[in-house]
Amino acid sequence: MDVTTAIKGRRSIRKYVKKDLPEKTLSEVLEAARAAPSAANRQSWELVAVKGPELKAELVAACKNQKFVEDCSVFLAGIEDPQQKWGKVDLTIAIDHITLEAHARGLGTCWIGAFDPAKVGEILGVPANRQVAVCLTLGYPDEAPEARTRKHLNELVHYDRYGTRQ
Numbered sequence: 001m002d003v004t005t006a007i008k009g010r011r012s013i014r015k016y017v018k019k020d021l022p023e024k025t026l027s028e029v030l031e032a033a034r035a036a037p038s039a040a041n042r043q044s045w046e047l048v049a050v051k052g053p054e055l056k057a058e059l060v061a062a063c064k065n066q067k068f069v070e071d072c073s074v075f076l077a078g079i080e081d082p083q084q085k086w087g088k089v090d091l092t093i094a095i096d097h098i099t100l101e102a103h104a105r106g107l108g109t110c111w112i113g114a115f116d117p118a119k120v121g122e123i124l125g126v127p128a129n130r131q132v133a134v135c136l137t138l139g140y141p142d143e144a145p146e147a148r149t150r151k152h153l154n155e156l157v158h159y160d161r162y163g164t165r166q
Contacts, residue, residue: 036094048076049075076138077134
């Protein structure tokens with residue numbers, strides 16, 4: 001699958017088939033994150049890959065009771081070092097690489113925006129000098145959502161100066 005197809009075809013998946021992800025597949029998906037660019041190549045982010053059903057069940061409440069957190073094959077918590085100026089940006093790039101690689105492999109993902117970072121960190125044993133910045137579900141889709149409408153490019157892009165549209 002080419003990158004444009006992956007970008008345009010990826011959907012947020014909130015229904016998963018309860019099925020384990022093979023270690024090799026998980027490693028290959030995570031490799032996409034490792035290959036992501038980062039400020040000064042620091043790669044200051046870390047991931048916690050949660051596969052255990054008990055931990056995933058415990059994370060549901062920390063993720064505002066989103067049940068699909070428990071149903072996914074792997075729950076990923078993106079950990080940042082708050083002392084690193086560009087750490088959150090670098091982590092976001094890495095997670096987006098995961099979403100595209102997963103989609104290219106027929107897997108689904110969903111960014112988790114509603115979660116309690118402190119609670120997720122406590123559940124996963126994240127040290128006090130680190131912070132959970134982003135969460136993502138990963139697994140085998142049990143739905144195929146239609147594409148959502150997007151704004152026209154002209155509504156999003158300014159050229160040379162703000163307010164100058166083409």
